[in-house]
Amino acid sequence: MNDDLMINGLSINNQHRTYFENEFYLQYKYFIKEGCSKYKLSGEDSFSAYSDAVLSAIHNIGTGKFDKSASIKTYLFQIFRNKCVDLVRKITNNKEKVNQSTLAAELLSHLPDAAKNAVERLIDNEKMLAIKQGLETIGQRCKEILLLYEDGYNDKQIAERFDYNNAAVVKTTRLRCREKLKSLYNNHE
Numbered sequence: 001m002n003d004d005l006m007i008n009g010l011s012i013n014n015q016h017r018t019y020f021e022n023e024f025y026l027q028y029k030y031f032i033k034e035g036c037s038k039y040k041l042s043g044e045d046s047f048s049a050y051s052d053a054v055l056s057a058i059h060n061i062g063t064g065k066f067d068k069s070a071s072i073k074t075y076l077f078q079i080f081r082n083k084c085v086d087l088v089r090k091i092t093n094n095k096e097k098v099n100q101s102t103l104a105a106e107l108l109s110h111l112p113d114a115a116k117n118a119v120e121r122l123i124d125n126e127k128m129l130a131i132k133q134g135l136e137t138i139g140q141r142c143k144e145i146l147l148l149y150e151d152g153y154n155d156k157q158i159a160e161r162f163d164y165n166n167a168a169v170v171k172t173t174r175l176r177c178r179e180k181l182k183s184l185y186n187n188h189e
Helices: 001-011 017-027 029-039 043-062 072-108 113-137 140-152 155-162 167-188
Strands: none
Touching: 001 017, 001 072, 017 043, 017 113, 029 043, 029 072, 043 072, 043 167, 113 167, 140 155, 140 167, 155 167
16 A cells, blocks of 8 residues: 555544554564564564554554655554664663662561561562552553453453453554553562
């Protein structure tokens, strides 16, 4: 599909916008594999970056912020690349936090068993409190989706329950909600 047709299809007032959004998503879906190979992201992380990039591009094209100085493909890839780089940075920072928690575990190993158990219970209680507070902060829909998924519902079942177009939309929403919760949890620490 050529760029002009896609731009017109993604305009905010177009009655067939959903069709064009799906086509846009599918047309460049192979970027996900590039995210895995070029940036060494997991399939889920690359999918998340791609979904976020598509949503940003659709929004910018639909609202006229896309200035047509590059092709839609190039524009989308620039957004996708930035999302991948952000994820790589986040993963690198999380690895540093894992190293810090390894040090904490080593320090705990030097305590007597009774003291170690008490400290571990306090840490677990603090983590649960932080997660509960995060769930209350991320919004009702995000909370419901995450809790349903945790209860064993799959993305398709959640999509039917909340009248989403398809399971892919739920997966993108769920991953974004999970990232919000993780971010709140990490900031709490």
